[in-house]
Amino acid sequence: MKGKIILTLALFSSLSFCGEQFSMSDADRALYEEMKENNPADIMLADGEELFEDIGGEKALAKFLGVSEDDLPSYIAGFPRYVKKIGLVVGLDQVLQAMMYDKGKKPFKLKSKKMFNMVAYVKSIANDEKINIDVNADPYIKAMYKLGKKVFMTKRGGRGLSCNSCHSPSVVGLVLRTQKLPDLGSNGAKSAATWPAYRMTKSSLRTFQRRFQGCMKNALLKVIPIGSKQMVALEVYLTEQAKGSKIEIPGLKR
């Protein structure tokens, strides 16, 4: 136990040290911001659009979800949510799997490129909408929010870290290797609005849950599968923090 505390402290002291050494200037950040104009993921979304049209597109999705096509963008902006037809709180990717299944097609795996492309396109239908998740809408999502908070706060793995250890309000201003650590634990944390995103260091499009996996792996936490109850719950929790943020898909991240 004591060992873990020391390790955690060591991690943070090195973080703040890096902050003094290698913090990017605002001008640099503006340059990276400008790169969003030409996001390589735009091509991947174009592919996702074709795949989505193959299973009926917006019309079919609206029908599946029981909403009008006009209401589809704002409805998408409320995911993850409880979907009656599936009987679970699910992400958009799982809805697309169910649609594929209904069509008699073999659903794409949740962790496949095709699914990432398609779900990114589908979420981009809600671009400029504000995230409107309602974690009090029904007992199912209420329970998922609670579980998500637990997943976020639970310390585990080799270093005894939780998501909260590095992504709470108390890390604001700290920098890990030129990166400002995002505070994901407070209201107004916008991350959920900019995933799926193109990861420059991975040269690929990644979803929010895929990003959680990368973070877990590097922080020595056992990686939770995409689409599992815990993972969807974590997305619910972080999406609630981003409530009201404007959706801008695809994001562009380091």
Next chain:
Amino acid sequence: MERREFFKTVGAVAAVSAVLPTVSFAKSGNPNKMDYKTAISAVTNGKQPKMSDKVKLKVPEIAENGAVVPVTVIVDSPMTPQNYVKSIHIFSTKNSNARCLDTNLSPANGKAMVATRIKLNGTQEVIAVVELSNGEFLMNKKSIKVTIGGCG
């Protein structure tokens, strides 16, 4: 072949390289290996380009990753048939092949600019060399700190 000729005949060059076998650099060494001084000299025919504020080089001071570093070169030029920027060359000082991108422009561009994203193998300088239609060479350079990635 003269270097300048070389750039004028990009199409022909592409056809030649098409018949070269695929090579792995680690075994045979990088066939494109060239240090930045040699590379610049090849472009300018040995002339020393003049440092100039007319060449604006937009790069981050600190790159958040070495895999995708944004580079933009803008040159003050009227881009008329009488007075235009013929080419913009981007070099890195420490990559094994210093050459990154050679762009031949024409008055039809309207403005002299090229932007791309490059890989940088560690902290180094990026140099932009510009050839004007009157045969003059200008340059500018910036140093970029490249840090390795953090988590994930």
Next chain:
Amino acid sequence: MEARKSLIKIKPKRYKNGDIVKVSFMIMHPMYTGASKDKKTKKIIPAKYINSLKFIYNGKEITNMKVWESVSTNPVFTIYMKINGKGKLTVKYTDNTGESGERSKKIKPKG
């Protein structure tokens, strides 16, 4: 082989004759330098990178590029172009292994 996915973007989306617009060409290409290893097999991945680009507007080459392996994976190239009548812009590419392809976009000036 399935055609490589690529995209031409013009900014702003609405333009008229005489306007100078930003043209970006993006393409899904690995841009292997020949120095990196496959994480799984530990084998060196042979060099495969785009080595030439041509921007052709209504049959006239306005810009060409010689591209080297230090350009990033899934590259993006941006230049300016003066709008001078309707027609099309074509970007042709080749890579060092002899692969080639092209992408076109209609140029429709308003007014």
